[in-house]
Amino acid sequence: MFQSGWFTRCATSIPAKGPPLTRNGRAPSVKDVAAAAGVSLGTVSNVLNRPSVVSTTTRERVERAMAELGFVRNESARQLRAGTSRALAYVMLDGGNPFFHDVAEGIETAADDADLSLFVCNSSSRSDREAKHLDRLVQQRVQGILITPVDPDAPHLAEIAQRGTPFVMVDRLSRAGDHCSVSVDDVLGGRIAVEHLIDRGHQRVAFVGGPAGIGQVRERLQGAREVWAEFGLPADDLINLSTEAMTVNEGRSAGERLAGLPSRRRPTAAFCANDLLALGLLQHAVTAGLRVPEDLAIVGFDDIDFAAAAAVPLTSVRQPRQELGRTAARLVLDEATNPDHVHEQATFVPALVARASTGTARRK
Amino acid sequence: MFQSGWFTRCATSIPAKGPPLTRNGRAPSVKDVAAAAGVSLGTVSNVLNRPSVVSTTTRERVERAMAELGFVRNESARQLRAGTSRALAYVMLDGGNPFFHDVAEGIETAADDADLSLFVCNSSSRSDREAKHLDRLVQQRVQGILITPVDPDAPHLAEIAQRGTPFVMVDRLSRAGDHCSVSVDDVLGGRIAVEHLIDRGHQRVAFVGGPAGIGQVRERLQGAREVWAEFGLPADDLINLSTEAMTVNEGRSAGERLAGLPSRRRPTAAFCANDLLALGLLQHAVTAGLRVPEDLAIVGFDDIDFAAAAAVPLTSVRQPRQELGRTAARLVLDEATNPDHVHEQATFVPALVARASTGTARRK
DNA sequence: CGAGGGCGTTGAAATGTTTCAGTCGGGGTG
DNA sequence: CACCCCGACTGAAACATTTCAACGCCCTCG
Secondary structure, eight states: OOOOTTTEEEEEEEEEEEOOOTTTTTOOOHHHHHHHHSSSSSHHHHHHHOGGGGGGHHHHHHHHHOOOOOOOOOOHHHHHHOOOOOOOOEESOOTSOOOHHHHHHHHHHHHTTTTOEEEEEOTTTTTHHHHHHHHHHHTTTEEEEEEESSSSTOOOHHHHHHTTTEEEEEOOSSSSSSEEEEEEEEHHHHHHHHHHHHTTTOSSEEEEEEEETTHHHHHHHHHHHHHHTTOOOOGEEEEEEEEESSHHHHHHHHHHHHHSTTTOOOOOOOEEEEEHHHHHHHHHHTTTTTOOTTTTTTEEOOOOHHTTTSSSOOOEEEOOOHHHHHHHHHHHHHHHHHHTTOOEEEEOOEEEEOOOOSSSSSOO | OOOOEEEEEEEEESSOOOOOOSSSOOOHHHHHHHEEEEEEESHHHHHOOGGGGGGGHHHHHHHHHHHHHHHHHHHHHHHHHHHOEEEEEEEEEEEEHHHHHHHEEEHHHEHHHHTOOEEEOOOTTTTTHHHHHHHHHHHTSEEEEEOOOOSTOOOHHHHHHHOHHHHHHHSSSEEESOOOEEEEEHHHHHHHHHHHHHHHOOHHHEEOOOOTHHHHHHHHHHHHHHHHHOOOOOOGGGEEEESSSHHHHHHHHHHHHHSSTTTTTSEEEEEESSSHHHHHHHHHHTTTOOTTTTTEEEEEEEOOOOHHHHHSOOEEEEHHHHHHHHHHHHHHHHHHHHHTOEEEEEEEEEEEOOGGOOSOOOOO
C-alpha cells in the first residue's frame, strides 16, 4: 500500500471493527433515545437544551437511555435547525512560526470562555491555501473568522467581510478598514529596538528583514530610520539587508552577506524584523566565531519563547501575543452577537525585552 | 469594554456592516438560486454535485444566479443529508512543540489530496481539553480522528475507537492495539543516540527526560541502557536526570543539576529525550561557559527545525515528522472508506543526524 | 406511425435537530 | 363547584440540502 524508504510496518492485522453500535447501522438519534426512554422526541431535546424544564425523574430516564445507546448529538442537524454554529476559526499565516501558535492560544482561551470550538487552519503563506480555507469556513457557517492574511488587501478578504461573516484581522492592517483588526504599533517597535542599540553605543546597524512587500517590515524599518535620524546619525550607517522571507535560513544567509561587507562598513549590531531571522543570524555569528554581543549585537522582534531559549538569549521587541489573540476573539464575538457593534482597530504597544544578545548597559 | 495594561485602542468607529446581502435577511439558499435561474431546486443541486448531467446552457444560467446572489452552500445541511462529512481532525499534544506542527503539516497534505478539510486542535497536554475536543469532533461527525494523546490508555480514547469513528494514534502506542497507529521505534532511537556518543569516546553520559510516565521516555532510556550494557560500560555511568516535562525550561534546570554534580561523576555528554530539552541544556551550558561539544556533547531527539538552527547546531535523532502525519492520514482514510480495512501499527525507523553539538568523528 | 431510448429536468422524500403552539391533569382559588 | 393557571410533556413544522424515481421530450429506428 505504501512505499517509503525508511519505515517498516508491523501490521498487527486486527481485521475489522467491532459490531455496529446500533441496530440498524446508523448512529442513534433523538428518536431512538425517545423510544428507548418512552418519551417524546421533544422531551429528549429539552433534556439536551433546557434541562430545567423537564422533571428530574424523566430527565434521569432519558439520560440513562442516552448513555445506554451511546447517543451523541449530531451537530450538523443542530446547526442547521438552530441556524447558529458553535465555532470560531483562525487562519494562521505560518504554522512554523511559534508566534502564531501563541496568538492561537490566546484566541482559544477566549473561545473556551464563550464555549465555542476553535478551528485552526494554516495557510503557510500561500494565498491559494488561504482562499481554500476561507471557502470552507464560510460554507461551515462558522460564527466568526480571524485571520492573519497573506495579503491584507486581497479581494477575497473584503468579500467575506461584506458578506456579513464576523471578521477580524490579526496582526495586520488593511488599507480599507471596514472591519475589526488587532495589531501592534510596528513603527514604535522599530524605534524601540534601534533606540536600544544606539543607547548601547552602536553607530553602524543593519536592518534585516523582507520582502519589503510586507507592511510590518516596512513599518519596523521606518521606525528604525526615524529614530536613527533623530539621533543625527548618517542614514548610510543604517544598512538595509533585505531578505526573501522571515525564516531562520534567511537570517543565516543575511549573516553571510553581513560578514562579507568590508570591515569599515560592517555593522556592530543588527535589528531583525522577527526572531526567526535573529536566530539564524545568531547561529551564523556563532559558527563564524563572532562573539555576541561584543562583535555583533542582535535584536529580534516578537519575543517568541525560542528567543529567550537561544544559546545567547535574544533581546527582542515583545508583542503581547496571547493578548492579541484574546482581544481579536472578543472583537469577533462582539461583532457576532452585539447588534450595534462598532468596528475597532485595536493597537497594542510593544515593549523591549533586553537580554544577553545586546549586552549590559553601557554608560555614555 | 476591555482593560489591559498596555494597549491603546484607536477605535475608528465604523458603525455597522453593510446592508444584508439578501432580501429577507437570510443567506440565499438553493431555493433562491433556483427561483432566480428559473429552474427547479434539484437542478441547482445537480450543478453543485454532478455538473456533467446538466446541459451547458442551464448550468451557466444557474452559475450566474449563484454568483449574483452570493450563494454559498450550507455545509451543515449537505452533511446532514449526505451523511458524510468532509473533514479530518488532528488533536495535537503540544502546540508549543514544533514537532507536532510538522506532523500536522504532513496530515494536511494527505487531507488536501483527498479534498478534505483538516481541523487542528491542541490539547496542550491537558486531559480535560483533549476530552472536550474529542467530544466536539464526534458531534461534528468528522470522517476520522488523528490524535497524539495525553495518555494512550485513557478510556475515552477506547470509546471513540469502539464507537466506529475512524481513529489513528500518532506517535504513540496504546497497550490495547485495537486501532491503527503510527509511531517511531523509540528503543532504536535511544540506541542510535547513545551508540553515537560512545562512538565519540564518551564514557559518562546523562539521560535527560521525563516524567517517566511517558512511554517514549521509557523506551528511549531503555534503548540507551541496552546499548550501554552491550558495550560493557558500567550502568552507574549512564546517569538518569529525570525532568518534570519536555520543555526548554526543564532542559535548563537539568543543566543546573548536571553542573552541580561532583566533577568525577559529571558526564561529558547528554542524551535528551527531545530537542526542547536539548536546547535548554545547550543554553545553560553556553551561559555557564562550557564549550559544546568539547566540555559537554549533546544529542537531542525529533530533529525539529530549531535543532539545526541552534547556535551550536544540535545532533538529533530524526523522526520522519511529515511522513508520520501523511501515513496516519492515509490510514484513517483507509479505515473510513475501505470496508475491509485492517488495523495497522506502522513503525518508522529513526535516523541520527550528526551536527556540531557532538563534534567531529574521533578515531578510536 | 408507434415503440424505444436517451437526455435533461422535476418534485417529493428524507436527513436529525430545535422550537413552539398545544394538550393534559391536577391543584389552588374564589 | 367552576375557573384558571401551572408544570410537564407532546407533535408537527421548519431548517437547507441530496437523492432518486418519474416524467416529458425529441430523436431514431423499425
